[in-house]
Amino acid sequence: xxxxxxxxxxxxxxxxxxxxxxxxxxxxxxCRDCQKNSGGAFMPFTSMRDGQLKWIKExxxxxxxxxxxxxxxxxxCGTPMTWEGVEYQQNQSFSTGTLDDVGGIAxxxxxxxxxxxxxxxxxxxxxxxxxxxxxxxxxx
Numbered sequence: 362x363x364x365x366x367x368x369x370x371x372x373x374x375x376x377x378x379x380x381x382x383x384x385x386x387x388x389x390x391x392c393r394d395c396q397k398n399s400g401g402a403f404m405p406f407t408s409m410r411d412g413q414l415k416w417i418k419e420x421x422x423x424x425x426x427x428x429x430x431x432x433x434x435x436x437x438c439g440t441p442m443t444w445e446g447v448e449y450q451q452n453q454s455f456s457t458g459t460l461d462d463v464g465g466i467a468x469x470x471x472x473x474x475x476x477x478x479x480x481x482x483x484x485x486x487x488x489x490x491x492x493x494x495x496x497x498x499x500x501x
Contacts, residue, residue: 368417369460371440376420378442380455385409387457387466388494389484390444392473398432398441402478405457405468406444414453470494 363383370377387407395404420442422434433443444454457466470488471477483489 367460367462369455370418371420371435371438371442371459373435373438373440375418375437376435376440376442377417378455378459379415379417380407380409380460381413382407382409383413385413386469389468389471389487390473391471391475391477391481392493393476394426395473396476402481403471404441405466406454407457407460407466408452408454411451411453414455 365382365385366379367382368377368379385407386409387405389403389405391403396402398404420433420435420440422436423431424434425431429447431445431447432441433445434441440459441456442459443456446452446454457463460466468484468487470490471484472490472494473492474483474489475491477483488494
């Protein structure tokens with residue numbers, strides 16, 4: 362499998378990373394936590410195997426509002442960088458919008474659609490889940 366190497370970071374450049382998107386899946390999360398964290402209707406995340414995201418400059422902020430996950434962010438500009446699930450340590454998820462180039466990124470699925478804003482339509486062709494979703498092959 363050929364690698365799809367991309368770079369990304371926060372708004373101010375204090376947090377930077379390189380990521381191999383080979384086999385990665387991108388989703389929109391409509392949960393209330395992501396709505397509040399992003400200030401928007403949903404938050405796009407890209408998930409892949411642990412080790413595919415490498416920090417060039419790590420974000421310094423970390424916060425947990427529940428025991429389920431830690432969210433990392435840049436303490437200088439506030440950009441949300443990652444969602445790190447306690448039960449999914451073999452996977453990494455980062456805020457897709459932090460990529461320098463989002464070209465070619467397709468939304469594979471949407472989660473927590475029970476919290477979707479009524480005016481937001483489902484993404485054509487994306488799987489829809491009322492709750493969270495981690496496929497067996499993603500959670501091996």
